[in-house]
Amino acid sequence: MKAWQFNGFGLENLKKVELPTPTPGPKEILVRVKAVSLNYRDKAIVDGIYLPELMKPPFVPVADASGEVVSVGAEVTKFKEGDRVTSHMFTEWVDGKPSLTLGASALGGPNNGGLAEYMILKEDTTVKTPDNMTDEEASTLPIAALTVWMSLVEFGKIKAGETVLVQGTGGVSVYAIQIASALGARVIATSSSNEKLERVKTLGATDVINYKETPAWEKEVLKLTNGEGVNHILEVVGGEGVNQSIEALTPQGNIYVIGFLNGLESKVNLFALLAKQAKIHGINVGHRRAFDDMSRAFEQLQIKPVIDTVYSFDQAIEAYEHLYRGAFGKIVIKVAD
Template identity: 55%
Template sequence: MKAWLLKDFGLENLQLEEVETPVPGPGELLVKVGAVSLNFRDKAIVDGFYEPHLVPKPLIPVSDAAGTVVATGEGVTRFSVGDRVNSHLYSRWLDGEPAADEPAWCIGMPLPGGLAEYMILHEESAVKAPESMTDEEAATLPIAALTAWYSLMDIGKLQPGQTVLVQGTGGVSVFAAQIAHACGARVIATSSNDANLERIKSLGADEGINYKRYPQWESKVLELTDGKGADVTVDVAGGKGINQSIAATRVAGTVAQVGFLAGQKADLDLMPLIFRQTTLRGIAVAPRSSFERMNPFLNQHQIKPVIEQVYHFSQAVEAFEHLSRGAFGKIVIKMAC
């Protein structure tokens, strides 16, 4: 089969080659990949600043995939040939709290990912792809949609009438705006681009804040919420901005720390965190059970993934370059266009 192999760190070392098609073992599925979507995690792995000591070389990267089961190993009962399935990043995290070693079983690093014509998934980690979505749409769900869902619904315990703050207009933030709106919450979005703020408003955001125009954007959030702040903040940036997220979140509210776009380290001001009694929760996607709760909600509310551009399998490098420039919603790679 054809597969993209990361031979060393750097996009120039991502190369398309012929490799042996894997054979499913006991409990495993051979999936013909229909499409994959890119996440910041994938870029960070390729660029060498996401746990580089754990990255095997060569590696077939990219965690998020949708495709069709074409063969099954011995003992498989959850799926049959012809079923459409999604990958799930944490392949052994099925329910409840994560185990200490979950990162050792992640699709796309250290386990082989979906940037290939075929991939292996264990039947316990695979999730039935929504019938209402194409492979391109379903491929956007495993990290971006699921992270947003878990942050808001499972951790934030979001209720109708509450307020959600989302940062930027990337994949997680757009899904968070859509899910929160469908849940009956008020949504405030931040971005440096007025056009993107208008677009995310069309998807469910009620208010937009241009953080270049308002560098102290947390004050604007407080102004829009009568001094209260957001009930749940989805922070995709990290870095020093975490202090602004805490300030923009209500007393005893939740900050879901899902990303590190602005840096992997933060100078945390402890006194506001303590006095506001904020829950600062690190989010590393979610268990399979949460995925299986999310999909019916997406179907019920007719939530469709927002895809900025679909690239052909042969254009994987161009797709990663687009991701580096930024995108509204998701970048997808389709096996055949």
Template identity: 45%
Template structure:
């Protein structure tokens, strides 16, 4: 079979298609023929050698955590899935339920565990989940990281209620899923982007307020205006150091800021006294458990929420897909198909 391979000195030039032996499932394992994988910003950082938990200093990696495929064979003792089932790979292979632990967070696909960027993959049955039938393979492949991150932030950590105000930064995968989930749950939404065209697309998905952060860099002011001076109940912080100061100015007293990305890079030093002044909660968020994933899928099915797939490439053209992500061309998700 063929697989994607990335190794030192890292970089997009090192993303290659290689021939490797066909795998076979062992005890508790499942053989999956992949149909699609989706890109996350984490994948771009990883292949460039810039990811916090990896990649390793030596040896190749097989990238991508998020995939959709069909079960071709099962090993002894497997009960969760059967041959012919369509499944999603789960970001954390060992996080079934409960709070995160070091062991659970050490089981991410892509690194340290070989990822879904291959024609055939063997995964433990605990690291797979059956998926809604109404979604396409492309759409299913977007769920394990971006969708689950937004779902956990809004409903497991944020504990939001209808009528609360949510700020979503940018129009990448997590933010667009956050917009769709928040709209379905009756939350008021404000979304930021540097593109008026993308903002109009977000409006069509239900965004209540739109802010172009290029023309309005002090975007916390429109947030305050939209909430009568109160501030946002919840902010999906994807920028990191480059945007956290605006988030702190925009959040309400006792509000929740979910730190899920660093796409804006370093910014001004963060003053923790700001948190004390408004009793806000600043929480790092790294995807979620299988239980959370399956509750999210039930909500997707109930509300018939369709993930936004903006660009699709053949999986052998992964470099072109990464280039599109690096350039910020996408709205929603980028997918590779097998």
């Protein structure tokens, strides 16, 4: 089969190769990959900042993939040949608390992922592709959408009428706007682009803030909420910006730390944290049971993924370069028709 293989840190080490088509084990399925989507995690792996001690090249990158089952192992009962399925990054996390060795089970590094014509998935942690989505659309669900669902629904128990702050317009952030608004929340979105802020209004954002024009955006958030602050914050920036998020929070509100665009470390103002009685959750995607719940909800709520650009399989490097520049929504690579 044709595949892209990660042979070492740096984008120059992502090479197109030919590999043997894998054979499924007793509880595994072989999937003909139709589409994959890129996440910030994929960039962080290339840059050598995402669990570099676990990444042992060579491997096929990209965790998020959708396709069609072409063969099943002898003990598989959940899926059959011809079923449309979508991957789940953590192949050992079905429900409940994660194990401390969760990272070792991940697709797209250290285990082979979906940037290939075929991939192996485990029966227990694979999800049925929603009937109302194309393969390109479904490939955007496993990390970006599930991370938001795990934050707002599983941890946050979000209620209609609550307020959510969303940072930026990448894949996770766009899904946060869509999910929060669909569940009846008020959404405040931030970006450095007025054009993108106009676009997020069409997805459900009710208030927008340009953080370049308003660097003290947390004060603007307090103004917009009559001094009360927001109930939920999707923290994708990280670094010292966490302190601005604490200031923008309502007492006993939730901050979901998802990304680290501005750095892996932060000096937190502990007095502000205590005063707000803030709840800070570290979010690392989610389990398969939540993925199943989310997929059913997406069909009922008619949430459609926002895709910035679809690249061909041969354009994988260009897709990664687009990821480095940033996107509005998701970047997808079409592997097969």
